Amino acid sequence: MRFDHAGVATEDAESLAFRYEDLFGCEIAHEERFGDLKVIFLGLADGYFELLEPREEGTISQFLESNGPGLHHIALRTDDVEAALDDAADVGVELIDEEPRPGAWGHEVAFLHPESTGGVLVEFVEG
Amino acid sequence: MRFDHAGVATEDAESLAFRYEDLFGCEIAHEERFGDLKVIFLGLADGYFELLEPREEGTISQFLESNGPGLHHIALRTDDVEAALDDAADVGVELIDEEPRPGAWGHEVAFLHPESTGGVLVEFVEG
Numbered sequence: 001m002r003f004d005h006a007g008v009a010t011e012d013a014e015s016l017a018f019r020y021e022d023l024f025g026c027e028i029a030h031e032e033r034f035g036d037l038k039v040i041f042l043g044l045a046d047g048y049f050e051l052l053e054p055r056e057e058g059t060i061s062q063f064l065e066s067n068g069p070g071l072h073h074i075a076l077r078t079d080d081v082e083a084a085l086d087d088a089a090d091v092g093v094e095l096i097d098e099e100p101r102p103g104a105w106g107h108e109v110a111f112l113h114p115e116s117t118g119g120v121l122v123e124f125v126e127g
Numbered sequence: 128m129r130f131d132h133a134g135v136a137t138e139d140a141e142s143l144a145f146r147y148e149d150l151f152g153c154e155i156a157h158e159e160r161f162g163d164l165k166v167i168f169l170g171l172a173d174g175y176f177e178l179l180e181p182r183e184e185g186t187i188s189q190f191l192e193s194n195g196p197g198l199h200h201i202a203l204r205t206d207d208v209e210a211a212l213d214d215a216a217d218v219g220v221e222l223i224d225e226e227p228r229p230g231a232w233g234h235e236v237a238f239l240h241p242e243s244t245g246g247v248l249v250e251f252v253e254g
Contacts, residue, residue: 001151001152001153001171001172002171002172002173002174003130003133003171003173003174006130006133006201006247008245008246008247009246010245010246016245019218019220019243019244019245020244020245022218023214023215023218023220023239023244024128024203025128026128044128044129044130044203045128045129046129046130046173046174047129047130047173051245067194068246069245069246069247070241070245070246070247070248071198071200071201071246071247071248073198074133074198076151076171087150088150091146091149091150093146093150112150114197116146117146117147117150118135118137118143118146118147118178118196118197119135119136119137119195119196119197119198120133120135120197120198121197121198
């Protein structure tokens with residue numbers, strides 16, 4: 001497995017994208033409206049920042065209310081999300097998604113429960 | 128710049144290392160006592176998890192008291208931390224470390240202030 005992206009909750013994805021472009025020399029690789037979110041992916045040499053801006057009430061707006069802006073999750077890239085989920089269940093990890101589901105940018109994704117991963121919200125991304 | 132590691136605050140680095148080894152197929156790449164911390168680096172294909180366990184009062188013990196265990200920072204690898212800090216200061220980013228300083232695993236590191244990076248604590252790592 002390898003790092004795919006760091007998910008960042010923000011009130012203003014476009015402003016943060018400008019800041020990260022200036023600061024880290026990354027560029028917008030993809031942008032979309034995904035469910036209740038505006039999502040911007042910024043490309044690094046080997047992965048992405050995923051900026052998550054809520055446009056409606058949802059998990060990210062709730063996260064922002066509780067925690068303020070900042071790191072929301074870490075995504076790891078794997079060739080086979082379904083196999084990775086099976087392996088995770090085998091070692092007793094609680095799953096948020098029992099099966100892969102469509103995520104942003106057309107990828108199959110699944111989230112693990114942070115209670116099982118030391119408080120870290122981990123996403124598996126197929127690719 | 129590329130991802131170097133995701134820093135995770137934990138009460139028990141060894142137990143979390145076992146869990147991540149089982150779950151993500153990573154292995155312990157480095158382990159040390161660094162200042163007030165026990166630190167374990169777990170290798171992924173292209174980066175690391177850095178597990179941070181406080182052994183004395185300090186910023187990580189305070190983080191755990193305020194937030195509980197979980198994601199603490201993101202580290203980006205660069206060939207030249209000093210140049211990256213200069214560039215960051217030029218675009219108006221507030222720095223925690225004005226100059227590179229010795230970090231865990233013998234690397235030169237510097238932290239940016241999360242107020243300037245959308246609430247994300249970002250570390251530059253030389254390597």
